[in-house]
Amino acid sequence: KRSSYAEQPSVRFLHEVLLVGLAEGGGSVGWSSFAACNRLLGARLRLPLVSAREEDVNQDGVMDLLHFRLELPLQSTEQILGVQLMLTFTYQLQRMSTFVMQSMAFLQSSSPVPGSRVIVSGDLRLRQRQPLGHCGLDDRYNVSVINGSSPFAQDYDLTNIVAAYQERNVTTVLSADAGPIWVVGRAPSDPFVIQATIHYPVELIVYQPGFWEMIKFAWIQYVSLLLIFFWICEKIKTFLFQNQVLDAVPVLPVSSVLTHKEHQS
Incomplete structure (x- = not known):
């Protein structure tokens, strides 16, 4: 038997960021909030200006959305054709069983024309492959999505991170109905800007009744x-x-x- 109920999760941004930008000519630049990853980037490292702000719109004590903005400085000869951005969150449900996990939102956008910014507005949606329990504590996925203490490059490879994350039975995904908006026309001295608004909506939770x-x-x-x-x-x-x-x-x-x-x- 399965049943369901509606609940708005308690979501908080962990300020963990991993960014890869595809530059014109086949190269790449990037930045992360992990010192070991930045050391591995070497000459490809670009230090951005990052701002993040969460809002509780209805003043109920639960955050409703995240405003995220990243300005990536580039050399005068560099042009960005695509970006991959990963943000991590702590995600908690507590109406029935107490479910706690660390999850992520993954943004990917590209264009054949070099851009100046990418804008996205979407929801951090829950994805379940199996129902949750009706009581108790479930913290099996309360582990870091990115192993920030690792000195190995493969632990910061987005392909490996996403593949390991998708093996979970409960995940979150960034759902944007309109898709990312790619804006062209960047001056050589201007940074490449990523602007994201991520909502934390009410979810329909499937669980195993007692x-x-x-x-x-x-x-x-x-x-x-x-x-x-x-x-x-x-x-x-x-x-x-x-x-x-x-x-x-x-x-x-x-x-x-x-x-x-x-x-x-």
């Missing part, structure tokens, strides 16, 4: 059908006897017969 919840639901169904059945049967019985549809012979109970014989004797 024993007592199933019994309660089954009992309600049973009682409702039982009362209807009794009412119909009573109406049928009354109709049959009042209209003498069936031949009936009155039969006295055994105790009444014995009492009648005693009076006769």
